[in-house]
Amino acid sequence: MDVLRKAKSALVAIETALERARPLVTCHGTDATTTVIPGANALLTLDEDGARRAAAAIDERRAAGVSPRPLDGLPVLVKDNLMTAGLRSTCASAMLADFVPPYDATSVARLRAAGAVILGKTNLDEFGMGSTNEHSAFGAVRHPIDPARVPGGSSGGAAAAVALGAGWAAIASDTGGSIRQPAAYCSLVGLKPTYGRVSRFGLAALASSLDCVGWIVHSAQDSALLFNALAGYDPHDATSSREPVESAVAVLARGAGGLRIGLTEDAAALAADCPVAARALARASAVWEALGAHVIPVAMPHADAAVATYYILNACEASANMARYDGLRYGAGGDAVDAARGTGLGMEVKRRVLMGAFALSAGYYDAYYDKAMRVRALVAEDYVHAFDGVDLLCSPVAAGVAPRLGGYAADPLAMYLSDRFTVPASLAGLPALAFPAGEVEGLPVGLQLTGPRWSEPLLHRAAHAFAAAHDALPSEISGGRP
Amino acid sequence: MTVCRWLPTIGLEIHVELDTRTKMFCACPRAALTATPNRATCPVCLGLPGALPVVNAEAVRLAVRGALALGATITPAGWFARKNYFYPDLVKGYQISQGTEPLGSGGSVVLPDGARVPLRRVHLEEDTARLLATGSAERIGVDCNRSGAPLLEVVTEPAVHSAAVAEAYARTVRALLVHLCVTRGRIEHGELRVEANVSVAPAGATELGVRVEIKNQAGFAHMRAAVEFEIARQIAVLEAGGAVCQETRGWNPARGLSGETFVQRTKEDAHDYRYFPEPDLPAFRLPAAWLREERARVDGPDGTPALFVARMEQAGVRTETREAVFAHDAAGFVRQLESALSELPSASRMESPLAAAANGFARFVIPALNAAGQDMADSSLTADALVAVLAWLTDGRVAPDGARCMVARLATDGGDPETVGREIKAFLVADDSTVIDTAVEATLAEHADWVAEWRAGKIALRHALLGTVMKRLGHGHDARRVALALDQFLSR
Numbered sequence: 001m002d003v004l005r006k007a008k009s010a011l012v013a014i015e016t017a018l019e020r021a022r023p024l025v026t027c028h029g030t031d032a033t034t035t036v037i038p039g040a041n042a043l044l045t046l047d048e049d050g051a052r053r054a055a056a057a058i059d060e061r062r063a064a065g066v067s068p069r070p071l072d073g074l075p076v077l078v079k080d081n082l083m084t085a086g087l088r089s090t091c092a093s094a095m096l097a098d099f100v101p102p103y104d105a106t107s108v109a110r111l112r113a114a115g116a117v118i119l120g121k122t123n124l125d126e127f128g129m130g131s132t133n134e135h136s137a138f139g140a141v142r143h144p145i146d147p148a149r150v151p152g153g154s155s156g157g158a159a160a161a162v163a164l165g166a167g168w169a170a171i172a173s174d175t176g177g178s179i180r181q182p183a184a185y186c187s188l189v190g191l192k193p194t195y196g197r198v199s200r201f202g203l204a205a206l207a208s209s210l211d212c213v214g215w216i217v218h219s220a221q222d223s224a225l226l227f228n229a230l231a232g233y234d235p236h237d238a239t240s241s242r243e244p245v246e247s248a249v250a251v252l253a254r255g256a257g258g259l260r261i262g263l264t265e266d267a268a269a270l271a272a273d274c275p276v277a278a279r280a281l282a283r284a285s286a287v288w289e290a291l292g293a294h295v296i297p298v299a300m301p302h303a304d305a306a307v308a309t310y311y312i313l314n315a316c317e318a319s320a321n322m323a324r325y326d327g328l329r330y331g332a333g334g335d336a337v338d339a340a341r342g343t344g345l346g347m348e349v350k351r352r353v354l355m356g357a358f359a360l361s362a363g364y365y366d367a368y369y370d371k372a373m374r375v376r377a378l379v380a381e382d383y384v385h386a387f388d389g390v391d392l393l394c395s396p397v398a399a400g401v402a403p404r405l406g407g408y409a410a411d412p413l414a415m416y417l418s419d420r421f422t423v424p425a426s427l428a429g430l431p432a433l434a435f436p437a438g439e440v441e442g443l444p445v446g447l448q449l450t451g452p453r454w455s456e457p458l459l460h461r462a463a464h465a466f467a468a469a470h471d472a473l474p475s476e477i478s479g480g481r482p
Numbered sequence: 483m484t485v486c487r488w489l490p491t492i493g494l495e496i497h498v499e500l501d502t503r504t505k506m507f508c509a510c511p512r513a514a515l516t517a518t519p520n521r522a523t524c525p526v527c528l529g530l531p532g533a534l535p536v537v538n539a540e541a542v543r544l545a546v547r548g549a550l551a552l553g554a555t556i557t558p559a560g561w562f563a564r565k566n567y568f569y570p571d572l573v574k575g576y577q578i579s580q581g582t583e584p585l586g587s588g589g590s591v592v593l594p595d596g597a598r599v600p601l602r603r604v605h606l607e608e609d610t611a612r613l614l615a616t617g618s619a620e621r622i623g624v625d626c627n628r629s630g631a632p633l634l635e636v637v638t639e640p641a642v643h644s645a646a647v648a649e650a651y652a653r654t655v656r657a658l659l660v661h662l663c664v665t666r667g668r669i670e671h672g673e674l675r676v677e678a679n680v681s682v683a684p685a686g687a688t689e690l691g692v693r694v695e696i697k698n699q700a701g702f703a704h705m706r707a708a709v710e711f712e713i714a715r716q717i718a719v720l721e722a723g724g725a726v727c728q729e730t731r732g733w734n735p736a737r738g739l740s741g742e743t744f745v746q747r748t749k750e751d752a753h754d755y756r757y758f759p760e761p762d763l764p765a766f767r768l769p770a771a772w773l774r775e776e777r778a779r780v781d782g783p784d785g786t787p788a789l790f791v792a793r794m795e796q797a798g799v800r801t802e803t804r805e806a807v808f809a810h811d812a813a814g815f816v817r818q819l820e821s822a823l824s825e826l827p828s829a830s831r832m833e834s835p836l837a838a839a840a841n842g843f844a845r846f847v848i849p850a851l852n853a854a855g856q857d858m859a860d861s862s863l864t865a866d867a868l869v870a871v872l873a874w875l876t877d878g879r880v881a882p883d884g885a886r887c888m889v890a891r892l893a894t895d896g897g898d899p900e901t902v903g904r905e906i907k908a909f910l911v912a913d914d915s916t917v918i919d920t921a922v923e924a925t926l927a928e929h930a931d932w933v934a935e936w937r938a939g940k941i942a943l944r945h946a947l948l949g950t951v952m953k954r955l956g957h958g959h960d961a962r963r964v965a966l967a968l969d970q971f972l973s974r
Contacts, residue, residue, distance in 0.1 A: 001485020083532045091531065105532060189513050204531035209761035238536045238763050317761055320564050324529050360566070360756035370756055 004168040005222075010055035010062075010073030012116055013168075017075040021166035022122060036237055037435070041144040041153070042160035044080050045088050046120035051075065070229050076111055076166035079158050080121040081128055083202040084108055088120070091204045093126045095331040095344035102357065105202020106234045107171055107213045110271075113230040121125075121166055123157030126346045128175055128206040129318065130154050131415050132408060133182070135348040140405060144186055145443060146408040158216050159186040169217040169226060170183075175206050176310050176416075177397070177422025179214045180434035184397035184446020187436045189463065190216045191223050194453045195429030199234030207317040208239075210310075210426050221465040224248035227456055228463065229327030229361040248460040256465035257292030259338045262390030262451075264300045270396070277396035279477045280445045282457035284394060289471050293462075298386045298393060302378045303424055309379065310423035311416050312359055312372040319356025322349060338470040376440035380428040383452075392462055395451040396421045398436050401443035425450045426453040433459040435466065438477040445477065484739065488720065489685045490713040492678055493640035493693075496655055497633050497663045498608065499673040506608040506632035507578065509533030515672055519614065519625035526632035529573030533764050537562075540605065541632035545585055546768060547776045548664040549604040551786065552655070558768045562606075562760040567753060570622070570765050571611040577954055579607035581757045591654055599651045600639045609633050622826050628672070628783045634664065642689060645709035652676050658735050661787045662780065663814055666859045669701050676705050682716040682726070691716070692726040696743055697785065702736035708733040784817055797836040803844045812849060815858055816843050818865035842844050842872050845882075850890040862896030870899040874909075884908035884957035906910060907956035918951075918959060918967045924950045926971055933960025936972070944972070 007013035024042040058073045078084055081091045083101040087106075090096045108118065125135040133141040133156025133397055141156040143149040144163035151160040158170035159182035172179050174192035183190025191214045198213040205211060213230070216225050227248040234240045263285065270278040285295045325331065345353075350393060359368035398418060402475035406417035425432040437447040451459050504511055508526035525533035549556055563581030568634035588603035593599065614623035615967055631744035636655060642648050653966065660667040667674045694716070696708050711733075716726050723929060731743040759765075784790040787805045807816055819839035833841075847868065851858060870889050874880045880888070888908050892899060903909050911917065925947060926933055936943040948968055952961060 081531075083530075089531070098530065099531070101525070101530060101532070103530075201534050202532040205762075207761075212969055237534050238537060239534075239761075316758060320576050320756075320758070321564060324573060325533075325570065326568055328570055328573055329529075329573070357566075357756065358756055362754045362756075365756075365758070 004165065006320055007073070010054065010058040010117065013056040013076050014119065014212045017119055017165070017167055018046065018051065020050055020164055021077075021161065024161055024164065024166055025120075026123065033256040036142055036147045037161040038142060038147045038251055039144045039151075039164045039166075040147060041123055041136070041139045042141050042144075042157040042164070043166065043412050044090055044092065044121045044123050044138055044157070046379050047084075047087050047118060050087065051117050051119045054112075058115060058117070064264075066333075069113075070225060071111065072115035073098060073312075074116050074168040075119045077114040077119055077122050077158060077161050077170040078108060078111075078174035078201070079124055079155055079170065081173055081206075082108055082171060083204070084118060084121065087121065089121065089204075092124045093325070093345065093349070095162050095340075097137065098169045099330060101202075103202065104238060105213075106199035107230050108202065110230050111171065116229075122155070122161055122172070122204075124168055124172075124178075125154035125156070126349050127204060127322070128154040128173055128178055128211075129348045129352055130331045131152070131177065131181060131418055132403065132405075133157060134405065134409075135346055140194050142405075143269075143402050144400070147441070149404050150185075150407075152181075152185035154178040155190075155216060157184050159183055159188055159190070161184075162188055162216050162218070169215050169222060170430050171213065171226070171230070172207070173203050175210045176314065176425070177286070177419050179216055180397050180432060180448055181419070181444070183434040184214045184436075184448070185402035185444060186216075187217060187439070187444035187446070188216050188434075188437070189220055190214065190224050190434040191227065191456070192425065193227070193231065194241075194431040196239050197231050197243075197245075197431070197456065199232075199240050201234055201240075203237040205317075205321040207314040207460055208321065209317060210314065212426075220349065220433070220460045220467060221249075221252060223284065223433070224252050224457075224460045224464075226350045227460065231456070232249045232342075239467040243454050248453070248457040252292055252464050254461050255291065256288065256462050257463060259288075259293040259392065260387055261288045261295050261296060261389040261462075262298035262393045264298055264303065264393055264395045266297065266385070268393055274396065274399040276400040276440055276445055276477070277398065280447055281394070281396060282445055283473075283477060284437050284466070284470075287289045287466060287473070290395070291465055292467055296390050298318060298390060300379075300382045300386065300413050302375065303420075304383050306379055306424045306427060307417055307420050309372045309375045310419070312368050313376065315352045315356035316360050316372075317356070318352045318358065319354075320347075322353050329370040341477045350414070353475065363423050366428045376427045379424055383424075383428045391450050391451070392455070392458065395448055397446045397448045399420075401440050401445060409451060418432065422448070424472045431456050431459055433463050436461045437470065438473075440477055446470055483933065485686055488680045488682050488715075488717045489687070490643055490680060491640050491690050492642040492645070492709060493679050494638045494642065494648060494651060494679075496636045497609075497675045497677075498548070498636065498655075498659055498667065499668050500522045500541050500548075500634055501537055501663060502540045502544065502632050504538055504540075505630040506541050506606070507630055510630065511628035512631050515612075517627055517629075519623065519627060522627045525628070525971050527573070527595055528626055529575075529629075535578060535760075536609075537763060538632060541764075542585075542768070543772055543776065544632075544664045545604075545606045545634050546772060547662055547780060548588070548636075549586030550776055550780045551602055551658050551662050552586065552591060552604055552636060554589030554601060554604045556586055556768065556773065557583050558763065558770075558773065560585055560768065560958070561765040562763045563757045564760050565607075565757045569610070570624060571613050571629075573611060574679060577608060577610065578760055578763070579602060579635075579757075581759065587966045589649060591649070591658070593650045593654050595650070597647065597650075599647070600641050601815065602637045604638050605634050607633050607635060634659075640681070645706045645713065647921070648709050649706040652702055652705060657787050657808075661790065661814065662785070668857060668859055673847070676702075678705060678709050678712075678714065680712045682707055682713060684722060693718075694728070694743075695730045697730055697732055697746060703739060704733060704735050707739040707741070708743055711741070716781050723768050726769060741752035744771065747761070784941040790817070794836060795839055797834040797840070799837050799840045806844045807840050807849055810848050811843060811858055815863075815865060816840055819843060819868060822869045823872070826869065828873070828876065838872070846871070846886055846889040847893065849886065850893040850917060853890060854894050855920065856893065863893040863894045864896075867892050867896075867899045871903075879908060879910060880908050881895045881957070881960040881962075883952070883961050884910070887957050907958045909958055910960060911958045915963075915967075918955065918964055919971075921951050921954045922964070922967050922971050925954060931974070947972075
């Protein structure tokens with residue numbers, strides 16, 4: 001948002017963002033008697049005093065002529081599964097409703113070091129488990145355009161808040177699409193970096209081998225700024241990489257001419273069950289070609305197994321990662337440890353813990369976990385072969401526009417299957433960037449670019465070129481809302 | 483005889499705390515059991531949401547040394563696994579351990595009598611927190627100082643058939659690992675913990691009997707007593723036609739060596755720990771240089787206690803001294819002393835530096851440890867300090883008695899030997915005949931009754947008189963000269 005970015009005073013930018021943020025805090029507009037506003041429940045905690053103090057310090061630095069830092073004075077929101085020292089971090093779970101961590105996540109510490117101001121914490125599906133942001137102990141988040149719909153998940157609060165200008169950006173986590181899918185539903189840019197590119201230290205783990213810290217912003221340009229500030233090795237995260245970080249900002253304006261863009265989905269075949277995605281993809285292909293890129297179809301033979309593989313691994317790792325919330329250390333506590341666990345954790349969390357514990361148990365390990373790990377390697381191999389012939393892949397993020405609230409209530413499997421376009425890159429640990437690609441009756445549709453490991457600069461460069469060309473087109477994609 | 487009809491089988495698990503500076507997966511220091519609870523903690527070892535483990539390379543290296551010393555085959559490409567179970571002292575709900583490919587596989591331990599105990603595996607893992615009584619029946623404390631401490635777990639095959647061999651095995655493992663500085667091995671500090679699995683089957687049977695696990699064995703003698711008791715108990719149950727239950731039994735050390743094991747926990751089934759590879763820690767490959775260096779260290783001239791004792795023998799150290807040194811110097815102090823002594827300019831005039839080190843240790847350090855009730859690992863004495871004292875002894879600046887007092891003081895309080903020596907007046911006074919004579923005269927005058935009794939034939943009183951004179955003089959006087967002066971005065 002220009003006002004937030006261009007404000008002369010950090011304090012002015014912060015006050016503007018706070019004003020937009022206040023109505024989005026949980027408990028505003030959620031009960032039946034009040035009108036449910038767009039983006040309701042997007043925020044769980046606002047740190048007004050802390051933000052003002054930080055902004056005032058930045059204004060003092062400016063007045064004193066200290067050279068500016070890359071994110072000086074920009075108001076940033078933080079998904080509530082990332083730890084913020086002294087500021088409640090709930091993971092949207094009743095279990096952690098009062099949990100105030102004593103330390104900052106590395107990504108949060110790097111934000112502060114780059115001059116960003118932490119404004120507050122965004123809602124999510126509990127511990128990141130969900131694709132609609134309805135699985136929050138603090139209530140469902142409403143879509144920023146149509147409050148009868150979900151904003152996507154699990155980073156639904158982050159997407160809704162940024163879409164409504166309550167922050168310049170939100171940092172969040174993407175395990176199987178949790179950044180990309182809500183970004184696509186809310187007409188935003190969302191980056192899931194390469195696994196190991198941005199430190200996970202301080203991110204409450206869902207599935208440790210899949211979790212990535214990334215962000216939701218308005219443009220590839222903003223995303224590139226954050227990439228330069230947050231990417232890089234962290235001695236506190238053994239899975240973070242020492243691979244040197246190339247600047248995404250420096251290459252942004254180099255255009256998409258000559259790039260080979262692979263299409264993993266055949267638009268005609270896709271049209272049957274995902275007409276919206278198919279139309280967006282067809283139009284995007286024309287844009288890529290107009291930009292001088294070459295569009296090439298690419299086969300991904302193991303894509304069909306990705307959702308099953310992903311959900312086995314996710315549940316297995318989650319079952320262990322949730323074990324510390326056993327009712328002894330966190331939650332209501334007291335005499336009834338079982339009760340603390342029973343009420344402290346939501347339905348979707350319990351479902352995954354049960355599935356994961358089952359899949360890891362003696363006699364089933366080989367059939368589930370071990371087999372899933374082997375299929376995971378095959379999915380990753382598909383990408384290696386694909387990148388022999390193309391530079392980047394362009395694919396849908398979701399089948400259609402943001403679904404209505406309660407759409408998956410009776411059918412969790414349908415919710416899992418809705419992740420089919422986003423989980424393959426997660427399994428392969430590859431960077432993927434979601435970007436706006438049109439609207440259907442005013443509701444946004446997004447696509448994503450996936451690249452080889454460490455190719456984030458190229459992803460930003462291509463998305464930046466696409467946006468410039470795409471913005472010149474009418475936003476509506478013909479065909480009507482499904 | 484029951485002994486012939488039944489064959490007991492024992493498997494042992496020894497947990498050894500590695501002597502690192504910091505914990506297994508974070509930068510917190512390893513804390514003593516007596517430290518204020520929960521002070522040596524951080525988000526990682528408290529298992530807070532979002533915290534991640536990072537492997538302590540020093541711990542891996544010590545574990546490699548330990549595994550090599552135990553003859554295990556090293557797996558150079560290793561990985562950690564999550565062992566999932568719930569217990570109040572397990573902060574993450576899982577323990578980071580090793581799975582189907584441990585750091586070391588197989589191996590064996592040769593006991594002093596030549597018997598060999600085969601090992602199943604040697605692996606690295608993190609310790610749990612500790613439960614503390616709070617004085618209230620309704621509340622129990624959890625001390626996370628120990629949470630995440632680095633452990634080496636050494637597991638035998640179920641191949642030991644007597645409590646005596648079990649005890650000899652545990653003592654040998656401790657001696658070996660302490661000798662190589664893998665651990666300090668102090669049982670009273672929880673740095674070495676032994677668990678025994680005991681079963682009894684009819685002699686000649688091909689299958690083992692039902693297994694009972696015994697916990698809380700405070701020390702080797704207790705472990706042996708508990709295993710002996712358990713073997714007898716199981717035989718009695720079987721002889722009476724009963725069946726042994728698969729369970730965990732405790733042992734209360736407060737009841738002494740004649741105590742009983744008691745039921746702690748009955749298990750219906752073996753636990754399903756749902757092991758899977760730890761996703762927070764990438765698989766690792768041990769540096770070839772480490773393996774080479776640690777192999778050289780273990781196979782080197784002093785690699786094992788047995789090799790070290792043999793080298794002392796060659797250097798001409800007497801049998802009693804060798805045994806005393808081995809019993810007291812588990813931490814390699816004598817080897818440090820040897821290398822420090824061999825760097826002295828006077829080294830060429832010395833008996834072999836190893837013999838000088840061993841003799842100096844036996845003569846001065848062991849009495850000091852005994853007097854203070856200390857273990858070498860608790861002592862503040864450094865090799866350099868002892869070298870200084872031994873050098874002064876050779877130069878005649880201190881008498882043996884003064885040296886003994888200095889070492890005693892250095893062992894308990896540490897400090898600079900020169901300062902300590904001056905404080906306790908240990909340095910010999912150059913020309914002291916008048917001083918000695920005055921002291922002798924004064925003492926004899928003061929204890930005229932003792933002198934009279936001595937003259938009447940109570941000859942032991944000479945020693946008491948000598949001690950009193952020495953006390954009056956301080957340590958700066960050679961006891962032999964004082965004795966001479968005393969005898970002269972007495973014979974007058």
